[in-house]
Amino acid sequence: MGCVESVPKALQRWLRALGWAGLFPVVMCLFLVCWGARPWTWAVVLAAAAVTLLAPAVAADLLPVALIGFGGYAVVLLRRSVTFPPGSGTTTGYPFHSVVFGNGLPHVVDLSAGLLMLVVGAWLVPRTIGVHSRLARRNSELLSRVRRLTITRVDALDTATAELRRIERDLHDGAQARLVALGISLRATERLIKTNPDAAVALVAESRENSARALAELRALVRGINPPVLAERGLGDAIRALALDCPVPAAAEVDLPRRLPPPVEAAAYFAVAEALANAVKHAGARSVHIRAAHAAGVLRIEVTDDGAGGADPSRGTGLRGIERRLGTFDGVLAVSSPPGGPTIIVIEVPCAS
Amino acid sequence: MRVVIAEDLFLLREGMASLLKEHGFDVAEAVGDGPSLLRALTIQRPDVAIVDVRLPPAYTDEGLRAALEARRQVPGLPVLILSAHVERLYARELLADRMGGVGYLLKDRVFTDEQFTDALRTVAHGGTVMDPEVVAKLLARRSSLPPVTRLTDRERQVLALMAEGRSNAAIAQRLVITEKAVSKHCTSIFAKLDLPPSDDDNRRVLAVLAYLDS
Numbered sequence: 001m002g003c004v005e006s007v008p009k010a011l012q013r014w015l016r017a018l019g020w021a022g023l024f025p026v027v028m029c030l031f032l033v034c035w036g037a038r039p040w041t042w043a044v045v046l047a048a049a050a051v052t053l054l055a056p057a058v059a060a061d062l063l064p065v066a067l068i069g070f071g072g073y074a075v076v077l078l079r080r081s082v083t084f085p086p087g088s089g090t091t092t093g094y095p096f097h098s099v100v101f102g103n104g105l106p107h108v109v110d111l112s113a114g115l116l117m118l119v120v121g122a123w124l125v126p127r128t129i130g131v132h133s134r135l136a137r138r139n140s141e142l143l144s145r146v147r148r149l150t151i152t153r154v155d156a157l158d159t160a161t162a163e164l165r166r167i168e169r170d171l172h173d174g175a176q177a178r179l180v181a182l183g184i185s186l187r188a189t190e191r192l193i194k195t196n197p198d199a200a201v202a203l204v205a206e207s208r209e210n211s212a213r214a215l216a217e218l219r220a221l222v223r224g225i226n227p228p229v230l231a232e233r234g235l236g237d238a239i240r241a242l243a244l245d246c247p248v249p250a251a252a253e254v255d256l257p258r259r260l261p262p263p264v265e266a267a268a269y270f271a272v273a274e275a276l277a278n279a280v281k282h283a284g285a286r287s288v289h290i291r292a293a294h295a296a297g298v299l300r301i302e303v304t305d306d307g308a309g310g311a312d313p314s315r316g317t318g319l320r321g322i323e324r325r326l327g328t329f330d331g332v333l334a335v336s337s338p339p340g341g342p343t344i345i346v347i348e349v350p351c352a353s
Numbered sequence: 354m355r356v357v358i359a360e361d362l363f364l365l366r367e368g369m370a371s372l373l374k375e376h377g378f379d380v381a382e383a384v385g386d387g388p389s390l391l392r393a394l395t396i397q398r399p400d401v402a403i404v405d406v407r408l409p410p411a412y413t414d415e416g417l418r419a420a421l422e423a424r425r426q427v428p429g430l431p432v433l434i435l436s437a438h439v440e441r442l443y444a445r446e447l448l449a450d451r452m453g454g455v456g457y458l459l460k461d462r463v464f465t466d467e468q469f470t471d472a473l474r475t476v477a478h479g480g481t482v483m484d485p486e487v488v489a490k491l492l493a494r495r496s497s498l499p500p501v502t503r504l505t506d507r508e509r510q511v512l513a514l515m516a517e518g519r520s521n522a523a524i525a526q527r528l529v530i531t532e533k534a535v536s537k538h539c540t541s542i543f544a545k546l547d548l549p550p551s552d553d554d555n556r557r558v559l560a561v562l563a564y565l566d567s
Binding site for chain 2: 233245
């Protein structure tokens with residue numbers, strides 16, 4: 001049953017998808033009407049059907065042309081058929097009604113059919129042009145989108161590679177080196193423990209110191225990769241924690257009821273951290289205000305400081321890096337920082353919560 | 354002294370349990386996830402609990418939340434929070450009920466058992482112990498908000514050591530001054546922070562809270 005019912009539904013769906021283009025082969029059937037069933041008229045009709053099936057967009061473009069052509073033909077031939085009365089020979093080239101209904105019907109049928117086709121054809125022309133200009137616009141939009149995606153993808157890869165290199169170097173020079181030192185002093189302790197217990201105890205103390213330093217370095221490293229408070233509490237509390245740790249008084253107004261995608265949270269977190277660091281280090285701000293909210297599918301964060309101003313994202317690598325990181329999510333960074341301040345940094349990232 | 358331990362890493366959990374037993378503590382229960390921690394805290398009512406912030410099932414801040422919830426049900430239940438990192442945000446949440454009996458330390462501190470067991474006892478007796486790293490973050494910040502600006506440098510040093518959970522005697526030893534001088538500084542700090550006269554432990558908690566909020 002379902003199968004039987006689904007056939008007209010599928011047909012309906014197909015016709016809806018085809019739209020105006022579906023009329024094209026129907027109109028082209030007028031070739032058969034006007035010039036009779038001959039090989040070339042059949043070829044024209046079949047070609048029209050093939051074009052409609054394979055390239056509906058082309059058929060939709062050709063439809064107004066066909067309508068205006070046949071409409072004009074009918075209106076013009078109406079006059080000719082008065083000059084050459086029907087029944088004088090072949091029906092070829094004669095108005096539609098003479099073929100369909102015989103010659104007795106009034107010419108008003110041709111006139112109205114022709115006019116109707118002209119009107120519909122003329123009505124379709126601006127729409128067809130409109131469709132094309134929309135397509136052209138969409139096309140250029142897509143092209144610039146592709147260009148932007150290409151740039152941000154390269155940026156994202158560069159950033160990720162640089163990050164990995166930094167992490168590798170930090171691990172290699174930091175924790176890894178300390179663990180090697182730890183192994184060596186433990187080995188030495190093993191040798192000294194019986195012969196020189198005092199030296200062994202000193203070495204053990206040194207080892208403990210080394211392991212504590214390795215831990216501290218790992219902690220700092222983890223904070224730079226994925227801040228623990230961000231993983232545990234999300235962006236809202238992570239921003240509050242940043243504000244608390246800021247060396248100058250920082251107020252945080254956060255309205256983020258739900259967790260956001262983790263990569264967006266991380267990018268936004270580091271953006272705020274950079275903005276705060278700049279405010280303290282470069283602008284000499286005495287207070288900072290952070291506002292963060294997620295509304296209508298956009299995360300918006302504003303960091304305002306009362307410092308000296310004059311921040312230029314094209315000069316500093318920090319803001320530029322943040323801009324690139326946000327770019328991966330189609331996020332933007334705007335900086336307003338007139339000399340004398342205040343500096344306002346706004347980031348916006350489209351994202352669903 | 355009865356202790357409940359919540360730590361998901363088996364090695365660290367067992368290591369801590371044996372270290373505590375060595376120092377004469379009685380480990381009532383050692384659990385490895387958030388829900389069983391809350392159950393253990395409310396049923397066992399230990400003298401002090403050692404809680405890792407990040408616990409299964411979700412590995413976010415289950416431990417901290419379970420500890421805060423347990424303190425809502427059992428006000429003042431002494432809790433020492435351990436974590437691989439310290440956040441002032443969490444310190445503030447822990448102190449927010451102004452009941453004391455709260456500690457917040459880096460896991461690294463477990464290595465130095467004297468410091469660790471001292472902190473545990475301070476917390477069990479209603480004191481407040483903040484990790485030196487939390488305190489260092491406070492010191493790094495140019496406190497420009499009253500009432501902490503009213504304190505002298507020496508008073509701020511005393512307050513920082515107080516936040517780390519040190520007794521007056523320990524503070525005196527650290528700053529190389531007499532214990533009498535320390536208690537004079539304390540009185541002055543309490544007065545400047547507008548803390549009403551009450552028992553010394555409670556005022557110390559409030560002073561640390563004011564410091565964290567500065």
